[in-house]
Amino acid sequence: MFLAESRLCQAISIAFAMAGLCLGSNSAHAQTRSGVGLNLSGIAYYSPALPTIDQFKLTDKWLTQCGGEWQPVEIQCAPEGDQNKVIANWDTGEQNKLDLDENGWVKRLPTANSSDKYRYVSALLFQENNRSHVAGNYTILYDGKGKISYGLNFTVVSQEQGKDVVTVSNTRDEGLLISITQTDPTNYLRNIRVIPPGGVCAKKPEVYADSAAKCTDKTGPFVPFTDTVGQKTWHPAFLADLKGFRTLRFMDWGMTNGYVDPATWAPKVQPLIRWADRPQDSHAFWASNKGAPYTAMFDLAASAGADPWINLPPQIDDDFAIQFGQLAKRMLAPGHDLILEYGNEPWNGMFPATGWYVEQGQAKVARKEWDDKHEAWELGMNWHALRATQVCQLVKSQFGTEAKRVKCVMNGQASWTDLARQYLDCSMASQSDLGGKPCSDYMDALAIAPYFGDYLSSINPDVRAARQTWYTQKDGGLSKVFEELLGEDAKGNAIDPPLLGKIEDSVKGGAIELSRKRTESSYALAQSRGLSLFAYEGGQHLVKIPSEWVCVASGTQDSDSCGKYEDANALENDQNWVPLLIAANRDPRMAKAYTRFMQKWIDEKAQTYLFFNHIGTPGQYGAWGLKEQQFSNDWVKWKAIQPYRKGDCWWAGCVP
Template sequence: MRILCLLLLVLAACGHSSSPVADLHEKEKEKIPEIQLPPSSPPSSSETVASAKANATSALAINIDGADYWSPQWTYVNIMHASSNWFPQCSPWRTDGNQQACLALDRDPNPANNWDTGEQLDLDQEGWVRSLPPLNDTRRIYRFATVVMFLGARGHYPAGKYTVLYDGDGVIEYGADAVQDVSASTAGRHVFTVTTPTNGGIKLTITKTDLQQNGNYIRNIRVIVPGGICNGDPLSHHRDTTSCSAAGDRYQSFEEIHEQQLFHPLFLKNLSRFKALRLMAFAYTSYSSVADWNDRAQMQAHRWNQWHKGPPPEIFLHLANKIVADPWINLPHMASDDYIRELATLTKQMLGEKQKVYLEYSNEVWNHTYPYSIAGDYVEQEGLSQWPRVTPFEARLNAYAKRTVEMCRIWKQVFVDAPQRVVCVMGSQAGSDWVSEQVLSCPLYTAENGNIPCADIVDALAIAPYFGFLVDDAKVATVRSWIREADGGMTKVFEDLQRGNFLQTAFGYMEEHARVAEAHDVDLIAYEGGQHLVALGNVLNNSYRDIHDLLAKANRDERMGELYMQYLEGWKERGGKLFSLFSNISTPGPHGSWGAREFETDDEATKWKAIQEFMNNHSRWWGE
């Protein structure tokens, strides 16, 4: 049983949604000048009274997924920030391109080549398309540049009239679900309508740019979602003026306020009850190539979801401020001391005075599976260069603990007048209390640094005590026999969860790590957690879709909500403190059903309702 559960934990964060179209080519290298956020950070009292009350005594945090173009999460008011890369396209049906080459490409057996020619685009420093090939260019096949939004979101995105604002001279066309309202469109401001959202999402294509050849190419495109807010409340969402029409009401459209209202009100409202926001997936920490402060994503970049950079740090701090939540920041594994100090300084400047910051070095450095191995292998090599005579895993854990301590000391120096606001987190593996002992005692590092164990510097030990089972080749026949039963297998799934004592196993992990945390005088918190029903190995293939569907349905079953209540109450009873669920919103798929909700308006989701009920029944049970 322990081996099985260890496997579960190693695979725990494999739940990030895969792209319905490969996430294209990261060819551009931005060096973008910095701009300022709208003047709303730190949070003002008028904006945050309701949200402060909503999460003031909350015991739960939540992980937020990245704002990917296929996500049904309504992160931004300007959805260009959550678009795909630009990718080069051609059309064999148009006469304004290299038709013969495009026809040949269209016959290619690889359908991806028909969608993306794979050629190098001419982009400026901010990621905008600077030029397109002339009609007589026979060396290049592409003639257009396209981005997509909400492609793969299964139609779970806003219907209505979208406004597109842009600078420059050229031609923009729209496709998939988007139909341009030509009569309402003018140069620099277009309107398109999405009547019935589908899985096809929104397609925006530049077909001509810089018409006068004077450098005035199309740039600074903003795609503003329908609706607005009422009476200046950033958490209120109104489709139009009809629901904000009482005497004294003041409606503001998103077009009017998109520079101030960066985040969609429903996104903010749905997060507003959580005490902390873990930003690991939102910032694409596991994929980060950021080392120096100048490497970070900048505000002018055309999108804020590049996997190797993540969003600008200002953005996730602004998000935390909007709902008076504590940001849980995962630092990139290659971050320099200068990066760490600059981020700490920015955080101190922007964050509200009553907010804390949870600080964690990378994510699951103990984990050998991809993508966690990107950071883990890097840290392991750092450790082996310092302690070449120990096992690679010991070197990895001690180097991880060492860097966590170094990071923590820098941040507490920056927050010298209030160091208690910085909660330094030591991440560990729920299935191994030995790992927790290693990172807290850090014997190799301690021996060289005055015999001060790492536990004396950090504030909390964090684990991810998931519960559930996996379906591998050996279990396929059994699970398919469940599916053939009258209820499609639901009864058997929950019988198996009970019979396998998966909750009890998770409770055992909690108890083991609570003892370790107590022995080292640190808090026990959870960086991730929740159900873990997932396919493994060959069972991830589409030929096992019946099994994927069964596991997704189990996540929607009322009995899953009952298990969540028992699970979270068990965490409280065993002395755990802040618990960060994984995750806010994600679409179910072969790799799991990780979201508490499947889309932004999924308010009746079983897991979501259980989480809300737990927060209704249990306020924070520990002192600040």
């Protein structure tokens, strides 16, 4: 698509081209380059981030569905049990039965007498996305012959061959369901695009205009998105947010941490192994379990004037790394570097890749390549470090004399410096595979995640008791949260944090001072290995209190006979703690916390700092987003980081 866009750009008017309407007008390269970067929110139908103009790209899969008795007989579910009763099925889980083309479009549907349960397929958009999408008329374009119907939150305005217009509101949590109920196998429905309302002004094509009323004689006539189909990929409101950041990290775009198998609910490692199976920009969905296309990542980074930080999947083979390196060499914008990371948080047992790394290390032992005198986690750690080194060298080799444009990072844990040391030394891999050289010799930076405030949700009894007293205060505990984060009272006077002495993590100066101490230790380690220190993620880390499951049935604690468990912390989370953490993230004092936190990072001489993350809906799993919705900038954390986004980098030798 991006090559096609370049040809289309050459064909449109000179006025539009000069104004930078097309991708590839690297005007952003001339701007000041800051020292901060941004983790992008994952692409998903439920995300409040809307990166693409074609919003069908935000879907992740086809739902295999069949309808109830109110539906036409050809798409009804086959009767089950009671042969006179037809029950609708939201998802029959038969995705493996779909007949798809190379881009994921459905080539045929089951006939009425098929043994398959499903009768049609659907894609879901905007569901539970914090009502972040724009309300108004959406234009649905498609190729081929068949029948498309709509469900949930919609009103049909018009329908004609190849083009439907539906009104979608954002006053309810329901999204838009797009269903293919009939398709011609000889000319099947495909290339569905969902174009939102709004557009740009002709002379200001980088600025989003929600209607023609926003355009004036100075800015030129209104150009709706429907007039630029195939010419622009990125929503201008999304792209405007990204300009000024030094680096964009695509970890969640690449589904690096794996996915949950919808059939078994088991966590699975991101499945990419061969380059031929990588996502393509022409694919129907960009939110599948393989992630978004690398071409899109490079293009977005170039359009924003940022270095792409790309995490390669754990299981890739050597050819994948080589082919990726060749693509990176072609697409990396002039004057920019590729930040390369293999996997993400290899030490984090919550992600399925960690166990997979251990299996690979154990296989080395089974083959007698490594000795058997090490614990399983050490084997996994060494294998990840070795593979990170190999992948780094394969990618760098494709850049030839420009290999320095690839900056390889090793992921470490901010609170456990010795773990990062062991990754960098990789003693087993060093002795057996690297000729005695440590893995750090092949890296350019150590990357940590210096969050602050994680321990406030501890299940430590003393911390739990302290929280109970916070909730009784007039502000529900907000002042106590910030006393712990900042180590000062409401007037700015230094005080002992409320949890000091109750938990090891609480130190004089508060949670932000603890993060500084961790950074200091990691910086010393990086310096000792001749590496830079980056923050791959960071910011506040207020999350729900971990679940503690207790048996509440039959008065027994016998796990084999207990019929019912309850989360002992659910009530505190629901009624007190989660509302408090959300309120804290919206409180003006959080801006002060971010400012102080960033100053301490800068004072420690550390380098590029990446916030986690761009846009997100706050809830029990955290309030990670600097913004909660795309089309508003009035968010405390977002406003707090603007001086760093708009300022110069700060370390010796940095190039603004």
